[in-house]
Amino acid sequence: MADNIEEEKVNTFDQMELDDRILKAIAKLCWKTPTIIQEKAIPLLLEGKDVLVRARTGSGKTAAFAIPVIQKVLNSKISATQQQTSALILAPSKELCRQIHSVFEALTNKCQKIVQSIDLSYYTNETTQKQLLSKHPDVVISTPGKILAHLKNGNIALKNSLETLVIDEADLVFSFGFENDLKGIVDYLPSIYQAILASATLSEDVSSLKQIFLHNPVVLKLEEPELAPSSQLSHYHISAEENDKVAILSALFKLHLVRGKSIIFVNTVDRCYKLKLFLEQFGIKSCILNSELPAKMRCHAVSQFNQGIYDIIIASDERVLDQPAAKQSKFSSKSSSDAESGVARGIDFHCVSNVINFDFPLDVNSYIHRAGRTARGNNTGSVLSFVDQKERDLMNEVEEHLRSGYLTDDAVIKNYQFKLEEVEPFRYRSKDAWRAITRIAVRDARLKEIKNQIFNCKKLQSHFENNPRDLQVLRHDKTLGTIKRQGHLSEVPDYIIPDTLKRMAGISTFKKSKRPYQPDNRSKSIYAAKRNNPLLCAELDYGKKKKR
Template identity: 50%
Template sequence: MLRRRSESGVYTHLKMAAEGLNFAHMGLDWRLLQAIAELGWAKPTLVQEKAIPLALEGKDLLARARTGSGKTAAYAIPLIQHLLQVKMSPSVTEQAVRGLIVVPTKELGQQVAQMMRQLTMYCARDVRIVDISGQADMAAQRPILMEKPDVLVGTPSRVLAHQQGHNLSLQDSLEVLVMDEADLLFSFGFEEDLKNLLCHFPKIYQAFLMSATFSEDVQALKELVLHNPVTLKLQESQLPDSSQLTQYQIRCELEEDKFLLLYALLKLSLVRGKIILFVGAIDRCYRLKLFLEQFSIPACVLNSELPVQSRCHIINHFNRGFYDYIIATDEEVLAEPKQKPKRKKGAKTAKGKDQEYGVSRGIDFQNVSAVINFDFPPSVESYIHRAGRTARANNPGTALTFVSNTDKNLLAEIEEALAGDSGETVLRPYQFRMDEIDGFRYRCRDAMRSVTKQAIKEARLREIKEELLNSEKLKTYFEDNPRDLHLLRHDKPLHPAIVKPHLRNVPDYLVPPTLRAIARPLISKHKQRKAQPPRSSNLRGGFRGGRNPLRSFKYAKRKRQTQAKSKEAA
């Protein structure tokens, strides 16, 4: 099923196939349908409903859909269906790499490979998927590539390196090319790698470009990769509507107010469930983590300095419910630079940051109840992709943004972009009385004083050293002992700052009266023991045997004194 030349056209969802189409009507293999049922997908999303039938016809696709709309399955299902049909053909006898999925980040590569494996759970022997996007040694990946898996997932630089190292040959075998998050491929510095990689492809193949936006980079890729494509411009908002995603803003006059507000929201459990906290820089990650540690609130840090194995492990465990809070940074990777820097050889910069890193785009954080923009997003696109981490797959979610006085202009831009012609306020003011939590302010100031620059520096170095140890030196051990890997946690206290035990608990008198009905402050174990009833069934009136030990002590003392006086008199 190679590329069939199709007439160029722009299809909207109003001009496409009849509504109500489900997976069973698409002519998919029964093994695919069984895997889809196992995943619990009752019906296709809008992008899946429109893209899958066109892809099954062999047409090139350029699809734009908002984050969290199901774009991965929109290209994964037709790709697997194509491979199953090829395997059933009697004329095909040789094993070859027929599918290539190019992604901008290693985290997204692991996620895509996981999704592909879930969809091939009933045909894993017929369709083999390999993810080469990680930082594993190329020599270690060579034997896997020699087996010629059916689908490869990788970043452009890694695929090109294997191609140039003669570990991989796509010239005669490639049939389907997918470029996921296409608008990020150039902005992550892969322009030269992509152009060199395209020279190793055959002249005829089917191609999909999936993107959240139609930027200039996507148009450039369209000219390089696609031939007479069908363009899907789905008429949907960039974020879910207000019935699914609730968006709030809250004004913070001082930097201290941000920490005070976050303390109240988390410590009183006013915001519950899994939460992603976005900050603007790596130092801010560790400052916030150390601040929360003062109150015994564990949190993971996710940034570009951590090894890719650690980042993928953190995301995987967060999705499985091991952690409730992640402090992440997008480090302005989505901001439009005036001049795009050329990426040097190697994935990391001189400071050790991984340029193939992006947490606010592409990554599927599952069941996130809220996104908190602790630091204001640097652009409209950044806000959209941060907020898009919650309210996914028809689940409700909340996006809460802290707004300082210097962020008002950016806030106006975001409001204008999201409101469109309606002119309505999208980020509603969060009705919270800061004066009611002023009783907690001295605690926050005490904690903030403990988080010094030196403490942040030490925490940053310690975290990186520990994660490097876990990801490199213990790699072989974890391969032999996978259960120990599941026990590895990334939210352990770093403790370079002085932790004061009294900050762990929230006294009842500090909880505002208006919040006592809904707040659930953490109660210490000592406090719980005091509240428990006496264990012995012989207690009466709270004392064993019905006697007050203090009174018994006084009575015994007086009795001894009387006996001593009588002896002296005798």
């Protein structure tokens, strides 16, 4: 077995001898040069070798296997006499399947009539899935459980047609409960095929999969950190207990100290809803992403976030569902969650500037996966973690791990300079708003979301047409809104804003002078201190903006 094979330097996609239609699609995506993993993996895969790819999240793994798969399909079309499924892509969650399919659609933009791909996990109706498989699409993307069911029922046959098998996020398929499904799929595969395992880590589970699916593979383990370099990704922490966390969070958003798209991570589904209701009190819009939402709602939430409809998304870390010691409500039990859903890992959130750990992650890997949502590609980003006394040991473990990864003795997770006493009025406002969100309020919010899903469900529309009384009963149920709305919380009066921030936060409620603001020496020193902190994006060019 060959490890870490050195290949000739490839600077552009043109040097890889790809089909012109693929190159045109790549050009349309504005990918100027291949990433490191694409540069190393694509030539090996085009040669037909089995490859185990290990690279950090956001490194371009999906395109690294998608491009060779499409090229292989185009090559086989030259001599093919009939339509058949030649590539099977497996991923542990529906969101990942959707993301992979979107990459395939983008890369086949110039040859969609020739290379057909479907995302089997997107369709809940088995009849629809069967009809799609009957057309023998070239590429099938699915979770292991769904494709195994169709293989057993004879809706798809791969013994004589499969040429390429890809398992993405291979280290997660076991934790999502797909171990037996994968072992069952092997019985329906041909004896010879090209296999690709892509993963962010090389765990024992990945080694087990390697023995099952790969034959004399090339192990492509890039010598790179798990996260983006410190010049691209900044890590901060704030020591804060529960009431202080909500006060700081509201102050950060209302004073515009956090700019750009943000993902806020919590450790339970209930906390998602509680935090959303809290932010609503302050007029801060957000959306929720967790395993209990239907697949289409989850994909829709990610899509709206990526389109900029929401700048804040609140996500529950799915790993908490696998913790037997974690205290869970009846709503957040593992049995009630979608086994094919994942949030913290692998989903492609676009242009995320900030990751905020409202609840500190439960282990080092979870921190890595959360932090991997930002600073993707050539973008910069920040991770801000709220740490209470109980979470201090967890943060120390993460700090030690990051130091070894960045090869430094200096602190990686730096202390975020935030003087809570300067925003004391936010503490009182936040404390009252947080207490107002009771268990009943969280329950009602979740029930309201379920009702909205019922009203929007196409399958139930015909039922409501035939049974209008059922719809009236739902619509005339008691109003869910147990939280007393306090309109004044959404406004930020001047008197509660620290003097040092009044000219820097750029809040529209300020009474601005007719003359452009000219900072004094003290303000200039503040600017210099804030400039290096990505979370404090102050309007340093205030005067020029006023002139324009």
